[in-house]
Amino acid sequence: MIEIPESATVGRQAGTTLVNKTITDVFTATSPHKFAFFTGDPGEYGKLLKGKRVISAHGHGMFVDLVCSDNICITVGEGINMRYHEPGSKIPDKYQLLIALSDNDFLSFNVAMYGGIWAYKGVFDNKYYSLSLNSISPLADEFDEAYFESIIKNTAKDVSAKALLATEQRIPGLGNGVLQDILFNARIHPKRKKSTLTGSAGAELFRSLKTTLKNMTSLGGRDTEKDLFGNNGGYKTVLSKNTLNDPCVICGNKIIKEAYLGGAVYYCPSCQKL
Numbered sequence: 001m002i003e004i005p006e007s008a009t010v011g012r013q014a015g016t017t018l019v020n021k022t023i024t025d026v027f028t029a030t031s032p033h034k035f036a037f038f039t040g041d042p043g044e045y046g047k048l049l050k051g052k053r054v055i056s057a058h059g060h061g062m063f064v065d066l067v068c069s070d071n072i073c074i075t076v077g078e079g080i081n082m083r084y085h086e087p088g089s090k091i092p093d094k095y096q097l098l099i100a101l102s103d104n105d106f107l108s109f110n111v112a113m114y115g116g117i118w119a120y121k122g123v124f125d126n127k128y129y130s131l132s133l134n135s136i137s138p139l140a141d142e143f144d145e146a147y148f149e150s151i152i153k154n155t156a157k158d159v160s161a162k163a164l165l166a167t168e169q170r171i172p173g174l175g176n177g178v179l180q181d182i183l184f185n186a187r188i189h190p191k192r193k194k195s196t197l198t199g200s201a202g203a204e205l206f207r208s209l210k211t212t213l214k215n216m217t218s219l220g221g222r223d224t225e226k227d228l229f230g231n232n233g234g235y236k237t238v239l240s241k242n243t244l245n246d247p248c249v250i251c252g253n254k255i256i257k258e259a260y261l262g263g264a265v266y267y268c269p270s271c272q273k274l
Helices: 004-018 042-049 127-133 145-153 161-166 176-186 199-218
Strands: 023-028 054-060 063-068 072-076 080-085 097-101 106-111 115-121 256-260 263-267
Touching (some): 004 054, 004 063, 004 080, 023 042, 042 115, 080 115, 145 199, 161 176, 176 199
Antiparallel strands (some): 023 097, 054 063, 063 072, 072 115, 080 106
16 A cells, blocks of 8 residues: 555656656556546546646655646555556556556556546545645654644544554554554554653654654665555565564564554564553
8 A cells, every 4th residue: 555655656766757758548447446436437537648748746645646738637546556567568457547658658557455546637626635735744854843743732532653643644644554663663552542652752753753754765665565666665564464473573572463443553562562
């Protein structure tokens, strides 16, 4: 799933690879997916996109934008795998959208679990997208300790650490995936209450949030996710599906996986005491 490190990585790669290419054709799904979302009828995307030139690309939160000529934009959301294919590449058997480009290369789009492939002119009317555009990214210097403290302060209920960081898009693009290593590096249990995250605990959580996301992004995303070219990210996750059967890298104890708040959490019961 696209989270902050992946949107930044794919946005950067798309900017390098796709800018100045022209869309020559658009093909609709060979494998329709009931949780693939579009703006209007995807069968009309060809009329909207053909002949448009890619001007820029950037990632933010859980979104990646391809900005095209004539005020046209393609935005993909968190559950979309957008892949670049070089000239001569085999066309995938299954896709939810395929866009041919002017150098005989192409882009394919597939839904992992759910996600949007939105093509539109002008402004995209989506509250989560707008929130992402208008929020300060943890990768930015402006996301400082005072800003983080304001997020904590403006969260009314005494929620858990997971709920604080990874629900309600308080920090757009920080989801359940990147959450695991942020909490592990801060030695904070996912169920620990917000009210206890004061003093050194709060400072350590802020430090871990900033440094963990920076490391994930600088290494091209997490090893559980793929980039624009289909390669796994270079950041080796400490806590994820890839490491569930490995011992804790600090104490050697067994890592715990359990369901919590609509997704799995991973933690070391010794290093992340509740």
